[in-house]
Amino acid sequence: MIVQLTREELVVTRGHHTRLQSPLAAISYVDVTSDDVMIVEIPCCDVTSWRNSGVLTQFSCAPKNSSYQTPGFHDYEVSQIGIDIVKELWSLPL
Template sequence: VEATTKTLVYTPSPKRPRHSRAGTKSGKKSGSLRARARSSLDRIRSFLARKSYDELSPTEMAMIEVPDPNILSWRRRGILTQYTPRKGDHEYQTPGFPDYLPQKTEIRYLAQRWTPFEGAYIAFRAKKPWKTMFRSRVKELYFHRRADLDAKVWEMLDEYL
C-alpha cells in the first residue's frame, strides 16, 4: 500500500496589497499621511495653540483666546485647553461653569505655576477657616406665609423677585 502525499500550495488573499509606509512614491500630491493629519489639526487649533509652550512670548502667555465654534483647542494664559469631552450626549459639566479643561500634555506647566503658592495654601489650611465659618453661620431662619404679609411687603418681594 502506497501512501499518497499531498502538496500544499500557498495562494495569497485577494485583498489589496499593503504598501510599506517607509517607501515613498513620487506620485504623492499632499505629503505623507502624518503631514496631512497634522495640517488638518492646524485648521481646528487657534493661532496660539499651534505654537509650543516654550515659543510663547510673555504677552501671549497673558492672553485668553476666545474659541470659535470650529476651534477644538486654544490657549488660556498660555495653557493649551480643550472642550470637556462628552460621552453619549451626556452633559457632565455643572451648568454655569466653564466646559473646558487643560490638555493632559500641558498639566506640567500648571503644576509649575502652583508650586510657589503651595506653602501659602498649606498655611491657609492649617488655620482651618471652615471652623470660623461654621461658628459664624446663621442659626435662626424665619419663614413667613405670604398671606400674612402686608401689601407693601408684597410689592417689595415682587420687585426683588
C-alpha cells in the first residue's frame, strides 16, 4: 500500500534542528508490525525521514559544494543506525 503523507500526520522531533518524521519513522524497528512493512510512505515537503517497506530512510545531507542529488541515485539513504536491522530483514527465509 502506498501512502501519501500530509503535513498534519508528521511527527516533529526537536534536537539541533527541527525534523519532521512520518508516523512510521517515529516507531522503533522493534515495534514495526508486518502490516507496517507493507506500507510505502511518499514524503511531502520538509520530511526528513520515513519508512519504505519497513526500511527507515532519510534525506541525505549534502555538503554545500556538491550538487543536490547524485545523477542516477535516489536522494535518500538508509539510516546508518538501521543498517544491521535491514541486513537481518533481507536475510530472513521466505
